[in-house]
Amino acid sequence: xxxxxxxxxxxxxxxxxxxxxxxxxxxxxxxxxxxxxxxxxxxxxxxxxxxxxxxxxxxxxxxxxxxxxxxxxxxxxxxxxxxxxxxxxxxxxxxxxxxxxxxxxxxxxxxxxxxxxxxxxx
Ligand code: SF4
Ligand code: SF4
Numbered sequence: 069x070x071x072x073x074x075x076x077x078x079x080x081x082x083x084x085x086x087x088x089x090x091x092x093x094x095x096x097x098x099x100x101x102x103x104x105x106x107x108x109x110x111x112x113x114x115x116x117x118x119x120x121x122x123x124x125x126x127x128x129x130x131x132x133x134x135x136x137x138x139x140x141x142x143x144x145x146x147x148x149x150x151x152x153x154x155x156x157x158x159x160x161x162x163x164x165x166x167x168x169x170x171x172x173x174x175x176x177x178x179x180x181x182x183x184x185x186x187x188x189x190x
Contacts, residue, residue: 074169
């Protein structure tokens with residue numbers, strides 16, 4: 069399972085640096101660098117998005133996390149990824165053991181996959 073940490077604290081799915089979404093989508097079919105990738109599941113933490121987020125919440129992961137220490141990440145989303153040029157991408161699924169999602173502080177809508185590594189095969 070991929071362990072995901074996320075620095076986008078303004079996202080409705082972010083809980084203390086972890087992602088409580090059931091699944092996320094990383095966009096960037098032609099990405100060759102991190103800044104061209106995008107977590108399209110990012111939603112600003114507003115009331116309307118809090119309501120919408122209820123249908124994409126990893127409730128099982130949340131319960132597991134409740135019974136774990138905060139330094140052990142148990143709550144991880146399923147990662148679907150369109151960044152096919154990434155070394156860790158296998159038919160649209162992320163195979164990295166760890167993924168770090170970062171946010172551009174000057175552009176809060178720019179949320180990207182820091183773990184992206186360009187594959188030598190592309
Ligand atoms: S990984 Fe994406 S959906 Fe999950 S908390 Fe971070 S920005 Fe939000
Ligand atoms: S590490 Fe690569 S395959 Fe995994 S989510 Fe990031 S861009 Fe996609």
